Amino acid sequence: xxxxNAGEASEVVRRFLEQMGWSxxxxxxxxxxxxxxxxVEMIVGMKVMQFEVDDEGQIVSYRTVNEPYVPP
Numbered sequence: 001x002x003x004x005n006a007g008e009a010s011e012v013v014r015r016f017l018e019q020m021g022w023s024x025x026x027x028x029x030x031x032x033x034x035x036x037x038x039x040v041e042m043i044v045g046m047k048v049m050q051f052e053v054d055d056e057g058q059i060v061s062y063r064t065v066n067e068p069y070v071p072p
Contacts, residue, residue: 001057006031009038009053016051016059017044041065 003009010028017026022044029041029048037060038053048065 003038003053003055003057006033006038006040008057009040010042012053012057012059013040013042013051017042 001008001012003012010031014026014028017023025043025045027043029043031038031040033039036055040051040053042049042051049062050065051062052060054060
């Protein structure tokens, strides 16, 4: 799968999270292209997580962002 836009990058992350058991409380926060990868931020439960997705649709890295999610 070739990732062509932010929506496709977010979908890669959503499928990954579902495979890890997070099927509820997953919300996209932002996705943008930086250098040669997509950086996708997702709200997972009450945490903000950041994922790097390459053009082939592979998650290269992920981490929890140090800021907790506070609903508006």
